[in-house]
Structures are given as C-alpha cells and as structure tokens.
Amino acid sequence: MQRLDSQVSLSCAECYTRKNLKYRCMECKVTLCEKCKDIHSIFPSNSSHTVLSFDDITSFNCTEYEIKKMPCKKHVTKKYSSFCQTCKFLICDDCFAEGHSYHRIIEIDQFLQENFTTEDKRGKPTFRRMSSNDSDILLKECPDDDDGSLSPVWHSASAGSVFMRRTVEFKVIKTFKTQLPAINCLEMVNKDEAFICHYEGDICKIKLTPTLITNRLRHIEQVRGLTPADIAVNLVGDIYFICKIDNCIKLVKKNKHNKIQVSSLPKHFTMEPLCIHCEKDNDSIIWIGLAESGANFDLSYHSSRQVVSILSNGNLCNIFEYTEKNQPLFTFPWRITSNLGRIYVIDRSSESTGTVVALNKYGNMKWRYSDLHPSLSQKLFLPSDVVVTKSTNIIVLDSANNVFHILNIDGNLILQQSLEGFEIEYPISMKFDESSNLWIGSGSNGAADNNAKLYKFQITGI
Structure with a gap:
C-alpha cells in the first residue's frame, strides 16, 4: 500500500484546503479533511470505500508490517506476503508456488481492509488492532493437506x-x-x-x-x-x-x-x-x-x-x-x-x-x-x-x-x-x-x- 509522506504538502482531494487533514481513502489513496470525509463517500462509485483516520492508518501500517514479519507456519524461513481468499489463510511466496498460484490472492493491505476495518457507533469506519480473537483468520495455519478436512x-x-x-x-x-x-x-x-x-x-x-x-x-x-x-x-x-x-x-x-x-x-x-x-x-x-x-x-x-x-x-x-x-x-x-x-x-x-x-x-x-x-x-x-x-x-x-x-x-x-x-x-x-x-x-x-x-x-x- 502507499504510505503517507510527511515531507509532502497535502491538500484535501475534495475542497483543496490544507486544514484539518485527518483522513485518507484507502482505495483512492487521497487525503481528506474533517469536513469532506463524509462527502467523499456520498458518490456511488465511492460508497464501498474505506476512509480511515490518520491514527487508524498508523495502526494499519504497523499491523501490515507486523504481519509481513511473521514466519510462515509451513515454510518457517519465509515471511507472509499475501492472503489466499480461496483458502482463507495467509501464505508466503513458497506457499503460492506450491499450491495457490491459481487461487484468488490479495495483498496484505487489502486483507486488512476487508477483515480489520469496522464502523463505530456513528457509522464511521475505524481500524481495530489485532487481538487473540483474530487467531482463527489471522494466525490460521496453512492446513496439512493430509488431514482430510477438505471435501473432494x-x-x-x-x-x-x-x-x-x-x-x-x-x-x-x-x-x-x-x-x-x-x-x-x-x-x-x-x-x-x-x-x-x-x-x-x-x-x-x-x-x-x-x-x-x-x-x-x-x-x-x-x-x-x-x-x-x-x-x-x-x-x-x-x-x-x-x-x-x-x-x-x-x-x-x-x-x-x-x-x-x-x-x-x-x-x-x-x-x-x-x-x-x-x-x-x-x-x-x-x-x-x-x-x-x-x-x-x-x-x-x-x-x-x-x-x-x-x-x-x-x-x-x-x-x-x-x-x-x-x-x-x-x-x-x-x-x-x-x-x-x-x-x-x-x-x-x-x-x-x-x-x-x-x-x-x-x-x-x-x-x-x-x-x-x-x-x-x-x-x-x-x-x-x-x-x-x-x-x-x-x-x-x-x-x-x-x-x-x-x-x-x-x-x-x-x-x-x-x-x-x-x-x-x-x-x-x-x-x-x-x-x-x-x-x-x-x-x-x-x-x-x-x-x-x-x-x-x-x-x-x-
């Protein structure tokens, strides 16, 4: 995913102001002010987009970094690089080559958007940090192909x-x-x-x-x-x-x-x-x-x-x-x-x-x-x-x-x-x-x- 660069002069993508810039659309990769964050999502083409606060993005980036440091459960010398939506678990490059090359694969940042962004009481999207409750999806091992759990x-x-x-x-x-x-x-x-x-x-x-x-x-x-x-x-x-x-x-x-x-x-x-x-x-x-x-x-x-x-x-x-x-x-x-x-x-x-x-x-x-x-x-x-x-x-x-x-x-x-x-x-x-x-x-x-x-x-x- 693209990173925020503190050395770049930013402006709101909707009203072009440089004040109260607190949000970013994760799909469009644009910065938004407090006033325009809701306006951005009104457009039908943007209705499914995720708009996060800079605080959430910092957590988001840290979480992505943490996941990419995790050793693969199957190939311990490799790190996780992507998420297999077909199999519903994280994979490394060796996993991809061995059995996932024709599955639906997404990047780690898209995986986080789909699984770790929620809405607060006011309907605003927020990013939640990893917890022990996420072990089923985040820390799920690539299953031993021989456990017989998958249907023929x-x-x-x-x-x-x-x-x-x-x-x-x-x-x-x-x-x-x-x-x-x-x-x-x-x-x-x-x-x-x-x-x-x-x-x-x-x-x-x-x-x-x-x-x-x-x-x-x-x-x-x-x-x-x-x-x-x-x-x-x-x-x-x-x-x-x-x-x-x-x-x-x-x-x-x-x-x-x-x-x-x-x-x-x-x-x-x-x-x-x-x-x-x-x-x-x-x-x-x-x-x-x-x-x-x-x-x-x-x-x-x-x-x-x-x-x-x-x-x-x-x-x-x-x-x-x-x-x-x-x-x-x-x-x-x-x-x-x-x-x-x-x-x-x-x-x-x-x-x-x-x-x-x-x-x-x-x-x-x-x-x-x-x-x-x-x-x-x-x-x-x-x-x-x-x-x-x-x-x-x-x-x-x-x-x-x-x-x-x-x-x-x-x-x-x-x-x-x-x-x-x-x-x-x-x-x-x-x-x-x-x-x-x-x-x-x-x-x-x-x-x-x-x-x-x-x-x-x-x-x-x-």
Missing part, C-alpha cells in the same frame, strides 16, 4: 478449468528405437539408464544413449519371460514387478556375485495386483492397486478394489478402498504415482476411458479428474500414465487423444497439449529423469514389429 472435488475440462497464462514450451529432444513391440511400462534408474518392459514377457535395462549407426537404444540386461503387468524401481535400482503368471510381487536384484536373482515377496493379500509404485521419498513404501481375482471393469456388491501400501518386507501398512460416504474409491486401479504425501491413481472404468484420483496419505479423496469436454477431446479420456513435476503440477497422458492434461495440485486443468505436432505416436507410458526430461514410451499400432519408440521430451514453464 470432481474436475473436468468443462468444469472450472483455469488455463495457464505463463509461457510453456514443449520440445522433442530425441527419438530412439527399441527392440520391444511396445513400452507398456517405463522406470528411470538414473540419468543414463532406464528399465522398459512389454506385457508379453521382457524387462529390459537400457542405456539412454543410442548406437551411432541405428539410433537404437542398447539393451544392457534383459530378464525374459516374466509377463510383467507393471514395474517399479527403488532408489538402489532393484525392480519390483507384478508377475501375471502367479499374481505375485517379484523382486529382481543382483546378489553379491553380480548375478540377477528373482524372488517373491511374502503374500499378505489374496487379491490380484494390478499396478505397483515405489515412493521416491521413502522407497521402503510400495503402493499396489488390487482387485478380486478375475476382476473386470464391472462393479458388483461383492467387488473389492483397493490401493494398499506395504513395506519392502511385504508387511501391510494401509488399505484404501472407500470414500468417507462408504462409496468405492476405484473401479480398476491402473497406475499409481506419489509426491509429497499425495497419491495419484489412474482409475480405469472401461477399456476406453478412466479418471485420475488424488488421495492424501490417509486415503481421503481430494479430487477426481475426468476430461469431458468434446471441443478439446475427440475421443473418450483414456489416462494411461501420470507423473508429477517439481512444481507439483500433475501431467496425465491421454493415450486415446494423444495429449497431455496438465493439472495443478488442486486438480484443475491448466493446459491441454496435443502431441500430434511432435510426431509422437501411440504414447502409453512416461517418467521424468533426474534432469527433468520427460521420457515417453510408445505403444503398438497393430504392426508385428519390435520398433517401439522412446521419446526424450523437454517441458519448460510448468
């Missing part, structure tokens, strides 16, 4: 979408050939290596640098004949995968003689695993999507569809199956990822469509996203993979429409980007590497060749 929201591209105003750039850096018919699953090991797999049986560790002659990625190692439904890699490069032969979780690692060993995790559930994910922040936690044996996309009274977390020794930690209203959370869990206490699940409702469900660490649903806008998508929304950016935006790969859906942490669509112009065909899997490059694996177009492509993709601005 269903989002679609046709409902409340906020499109990104900043500049976002997309670029294909390189296109590589592989020796698989499709890259159904993709996991990064480090900046130079990755695991890719095809449902028919092979898990391949590849070097992310092509041979000079063919531009084909070289297979370093192969584990054949395992019929994996999904794979996950922990921080040391061990592979967990779902074996479709016996519906067990398998662990692939090297022994002390550098030989590959495959073992089964203890089975603490009787259901059929569908998808798997290792947390990057804590890779002792493994997330698994489950369904009853022989399940399809139909839900019946006896159906059971779950997302569970287990420890690396196989012990069960959490079971997420129902909403707070005792409704099924999932129809058919297809892919899982996680980031900073959030779990994102692709939930297929048929072979040709699905949704994305966001849960907190307690299993409370935060939102469900489904693209239902016919002008943006020619076919039904078919999410096939999901990743989270460093800025906590969520990228959903829509295979049927060959597009990215980029969502903010609240599940609102901020950008829908077609991949047609980048000559990316049949994308079905993706992962970020350590350098924030996005690798995209292609599927099969029905041809019986082993030339699935892997694209190195760069996105800036999100």
Whole structure:
C-alpha cells in the first residue's frame, strides 16, 4: 500500500484546503479533511470505500508490517506476503508456488481492509488492532493437506478449468528405437539408464544413449519371460514387478556375485495386483492397486478394489478402498504415482476411458479428474500414465487423444497439449529423469514389429 509522506504538502482531494487533514481513502489513496470525509463517500462509485483516520492508518501500517514479519507456519524461513481468499489463510511466496498460484490472492493491505476495518457507533469506519480473537483468520495455519478436512472435488475440462497464462514450451529432444513391440511400462534408474518392459514377457535395462549407426537404444540386461503387468524401481535400482503368471510381487536384484536373482515377496493379500509404485521419498513404501481375482471393469456388491501400501518386507501398512460416504474409491486401479504425501491413481472404468484420483496419505479423496469436454477431446479420456513435476503440477497422458492434461495440485486443468505436432505416436507410458526430461514410451499400432519408440521430451514453464 502507499504510505503517507510527511515531507509532502497535502491538500484535501475534495475542497483543496490544507486544514484539518485527518483522513485518507484507502482505495483512492487521497487525503481528506474533517469536513469532506463524509462527502467523499456520498458518490456511488465511492460508497464501498474505506476512509480511515490518520491514527487508524498508523495502526494499519504497523499491523501490515507486523504481519509481513511473521514466519510462515509451513515454510518457517519465509515471511507472509499475501492472503489466499480461496483458502482463507495467509501464505508466503513458497506457499503460492506450491499450491495457490491459481487461487484468488490479495495483498496484505487489502486483507486488512476487508477483515480489520469496522464502523463505530456513528457509522464511521475505524481500524481495530489485532487481538487473540483474530487467531482463527489471522494466525490460521496453512492446513496439512493430509488431514482430510477438505471435501473432494470432481474436475473436468468443462468444469472450472483455469488455463495457464505463463509461457510453456514443449520440445522433442530425441527419438530412439527399441527392440520391444511396445513400452507398456517405463522406470528411470538414473540419468543414463532406464528399465522398459512389454506385457508379453521382457524387462529390459537400457542405456539412454543410442548406437551411432541405428539410433537404437542398447539393451544392457534383459530378464525374459516374466509377463510383467507393471514395474517399479527403488532408489538402489532393484525392480519390483507384478508377475501375471502367479499374481505375485517379484523382486529382481543382483546378489553379491553380480548375478540377477528373482524372488517373491511374502503374500499378505489374496487379491490380484494390478499396478505397483515405489515412493521416491521413502522407497521402503510400495503402493499396489488390487482387485478380486478375475476382476473386470464391472462393479458388483461383492467387488473389492483397493490401493494398499506395504513395506519392502511385504508387511501391510494401509488399505484404501472407500470414500468417507462408504462409496468405492476405484473401479480398476491402473497406475499409481506419489509426491509429497499425495497419491495419484489412474482409475480405469472401461477399456476406453478412466479418471485420475488424488488421495492424501490417509486415503481421503481430494479430487477426481475426468476430461469431458468434446471441443478439446475427440475421443473418450483414456489416462494411461501420470507423473508429477517439481512444481507439483500433475501431467496425465491421454493415450486415446494423444495429449497431455496438465493439472495443478488442486486438480484443475491448466493446459491441454496435443502431441500430434511432435510426431509422437501411440504414447502409453512416461517418467521424468533426474534432469527433468520427460521420457515417453510408445505403444503398438497393430504392426508385428519390435520398433517401439522412446521419446526424450523437454517441458519448460510448468
């Protein structure tokens, strides 16, 4: 807000006198005398303006200064910089970047005007100082996103979408050939290596640098004949995968003689695993999507569809199956990822469509996203993979429409980007590497060749 400067010769904005200047309009930023302070508010355009005495303004400025000195409850090294009207609490710059960039944000001075200006018995606006009674609004902490206190929201591209105003750039850096018919699953090991797999049986560790002659990625190692439904890699490069032969979780690692060993995790559930994910922040936690044996996309009274977390020794930690209203959370869990206490699940409702469900660490649903806008998508929304950016935006790969859906942490669509112009065909899997490059694996177009492509993709601005 603008400050009064005692070195400037002031006059009343209405009658131009320099006497009895005791008031200031906080919206117009003009000074008023005792006589004109009421006249100023008579005009319809000024009827909602706040006119404060200089004494109140001094308190106002001091209060603003005091608030801006307060450390953020969530980011203790930062100070409060603004107020989120959407969430109804003070935020710092880091809060804004992490989850409030598309909310209604106001400055501290506007926050004070709206919450700390009152009228006295004569109807004159005055500013009241902070007190312990203001703790609910002034000192309210940014809530732990995982307390389950906020109601879940269903989002679609046709409902409340906020499109990104900043500049976002997309670029294909390189296109590589592989020796698989499709890259159904993709996991990064480090900046130079990755695991890719095809449902028919092979898990391949590849070097992310092509041979000079063919531009084909070289297979370093192969584990054949395992019929994996999904794979996950922990921080040391061990592979967990779902074996479709016996519906067990398998662990692939090297022994002390550098030989590959495959073992089964203890089975603490009787259901059929569908998808798997290792947390990057804590890779002792493994997330698994489950369904009853022989399940399809139909839900019946006896159906059971779950997302569970287990420890690396196989012990069960959490079971997420129902909403707070005792409704099924999932129809058919297809892919899982996680980031900073959030779990994102692709939930297929048929072979040709699905949704994305966001849960907190307690299993409370935060939102469900489904693209239902016919002008943006020619076919039904078919999410096939999901990743989270460093800025906590969520990228959903829509295979049927060959597009990215980029969502903010609240599940609102901020950008829908077609991949047609980048000559990316049949994308079905993706992962970020350590350098924030996005690798995209292609599927099969029905041809019986082993030339699935892997694209190195760069996105800036999100």
